[in-house]
Amino acid sequence: MMAPTASSPAAAPEPPTVVDDAPPGVVHDRHRFASLGERFSTRLAGMPVPQAHWVAVSDDCAELLGWPADWWQRPEWRALDVLRGAAAWSGMPTLATVYSGHQFGVWAGQLGDGRALLLGDVQTPAGPMELQLKGAGRTPYSRMGDGRAVLRSTVREFLCSEAMAALGVPTTRALGMVGSPLPVRRETVETAAVVARVAPSFLRFGHFEHFAHTAADVEALRRLVDFTIEHHFPELAGAPVPAVALLEQVALRTAALVAHWQAVGFCHGVMNTDNLSILGLTIDYGPFGFLDAYDPGHICNHSDDRGRYAYGRQPNVAFWNLHALAQALLPLVGRTDEATEQLLEALEPYRSALPLALLQRMRAKVGLATEQEGDAALIEALLDRMAADRADFTITFRRLSQFSTAPGAANEAVRDLFIDREAFDAWAQRYAERLRAEGSDDAQRALRMNAANPKFVLRNHLAQNAIEAAQQGDFSEVRQLLKVLRHPFDEQPEHARYAGFPPEGSHLIEVSCSS
Template sequence: MNAVWINRYASLGPEFFTELPATGLPSPHWVAQSPACAELLGFPADWTEQGDALNIFSGNTTLPGMRPLATVYSGHQFGVWAGQLGDGRALMLGEIETPNGPMELQLKGAGLTPYSRMGDGRAVLRSSIREFLCSEAMAALGIPTTRALCITGSALPVRRETIETAAVVTRVAPSFIRFGHFEHFAHTGQHAALKRLADFFIEHHAPECREAENPYVALLDKVTRQTASLMADWHAVGFMHGVMNTDNMSLLGLTIDYGPFGFMDAFDPGHICNHSDDRGRYAYGRQGNVGFWNLHALAQAMLPLLSGDDGMSHDEAGERLLATLETYKTAFPTELMRRMRAKLGLLTERADDQALVDDWLKLMAAARADFTITFRRLADFATAPDAVRDHFLDRTAFDAWAQRYTERLAAEGSDAAERAARMKRTNPAVVLRNHLAENAIRAASEGDFSETTRLLKVLQSPYDEPAVAADAALPPEWAQGLEVSCSS
């Protein structure tokens, strides 16, 4: 907590943000903290007891060097241009140097900003617990993500569908710059500011792009590859973002803005985790294509960077950027297939692997087999085949696929014990299912935060069998009625 606080983003100029103090929580209390995130930041084990940490991370006071500000951005929401958006309930406190490089800290739920539009600038305890737990769960799964240091809460009432209580999540990332930041300055004709933003990002977060023939093309290529990898990560663990708007896409390829998200229970490629997504734009099986669509929006925003001083025409710049995006069409399926081979325990590549994977997923979809459990049990296929087979009503279809799988494993001389251990390091036993989060939320609403702390610890070791079997079991019947929406 003795870190030196700076805010390099503020050096970009007043067009990029509004500087204002947080509206803190009255009579705040601790809800939860992440020891893993604190370690990432280099904080001591007793950081919550140092200074006035509770009030700092509730928005009631600041440390020297902190410079709270809300950034402005724009974006496409559900495929429609939404115009100016911005940090409507988030404030960047600044950044600190850590053992893992510079990290920005941001308060989510710290009150109204000029970009709140019709919102109240607050976050509620329910959604704050979901974001906190999922941020740390994704990190433990090895998926790029913003992190969450802590949650503080208050009895302050906040209206959503019902009256709830307020909370603040402290989020952590090397940068919170989004596709929407680029879109804002391109669509408003602020091309000099757009160039400053791109140069700033390259300098601090993509320095290797400086040496390229065209640094901006190199930057788009980097973001394209990172986004393809992230989409493959999501698919491989059955994760659905729920609101893949361009303003919720990180230029660093991080999972960002955990609102209506979900992990797959019964496998359905068309599953929609966001109750507000009436047309299913962000359904599980569409996420890869949406990632590509969002990259197109980013590329369009980057056009002024190429069609300027170097004499490149607008059409030439567009062709150059579109050519760069073509990388995604091979990178995403390649990255996804690499992960699916690992999930099936395959070490080598064969031409018919794609068909083997596709048919496996079709079997799972037809049976509505549980995504996490079925893949996990497949690890023990050689010693307990019925544990997997029992997930499928069409035993004949399963047996036919299992014979192909057996032959495929034999073709590469797969060792059953070694493969099982490797697959259990790839296929998690525990993910943050909606009902697990709901149990923690219900307890917290009664003032008991122990379940949030317990669940966090379980989620930080997702590949280990949990001590409480229910954490890795099929969801209970009551969980079928759970819904998450944009208010989540």
């Protein structure tokens, strides 16, 4: 007999069991987003995955919530049933939200949470957080999809969410993930998984675009702006033009986020407007990648055949998306030249904040403690040299901390990463002169640089190794990799194999929009 697939009648929803006992902070009978009303979301239960089992949990995310490390093992909380979609903590109204958006620069119309469910709010030491399941089954916004996530993509999202948090990059978090033998068809038949995600909000640019364009509901758009300010930007309360004030803050947060992405060599492969957070968080880890060899034109998404979201284009794409958000907010400001000018002025801080934030991060990466004219050119010259010789992004900056300013120092550790040694030597002379000009101490600088340049990042081949083991039922590599990535700046000599060069052929690993 054929096993049921995610789209077969056997996958129909089961009535969720109500669990009265819940982890600390779980809010009963009140959900901030649900208070917006039916125009913004649809209440529905998840479609449970059968025979669920734990794959991994994040102790750091649990700590963020104020939950004990054994939250997932406590029988009274039935966490496995909650994460697999078969149970819900009492009074948590599960819902899927509606949004629209531009995908690869083209208006896609109505989208929405096609495989995600908001479980509700949790009051935490860090403030209110939303708990969401991804891979929970079909919703009214699934379009032709099955509402499922596969083990492969869920491992990647789980690991990268927590890895980015450890790097200090603003991000949604991953509390835990479960797997299931339920077959799910992508390019091939894979198995299902569900990840529990955590964030102050999962609001996207696309939520605002929906009510400006698809629904053409100005009152709902105004209510969404007011809601966002009330709960997430309270400092903007009383602003003369709330939509303009909100846009400016979103622009600044987006600039800070993209600068951080660039500084750690992170590529978000699907920077659609429905995948950009209104809070400036990294959201939706589908096809992503960290740079191996430095290449500004690197495309991490196999589906991005035109390179719209290439690493070097991310700053401009984010600005394009901010313009789309500004267009969505226009009905609240007025369709006049003056109103348009107000919104455009609100975007201007992005243009100045991004290069400043990126230069600040790059100064830290090369160990410059002071600001001097010519720093940007010095850093750009290094990046040009790295691109020409395809030097490894993470390893080059990490090894640069060992650079000696002593006269005649060969600096082989970093020099050997370059093919054109003479060109590197010329740059190294400029660098040494710049360091001596500020009286840089080699040992102290090394400590600062190692705190700015990670030794460990989630390279594609590391994720792939963990995925392949998990697909065979062995989750030890997922858990080990999570342990290593919790401390990306530490030496961890016992885990040196996770910090080495990518193996030959690793560039052939493909991640796409099904990832």
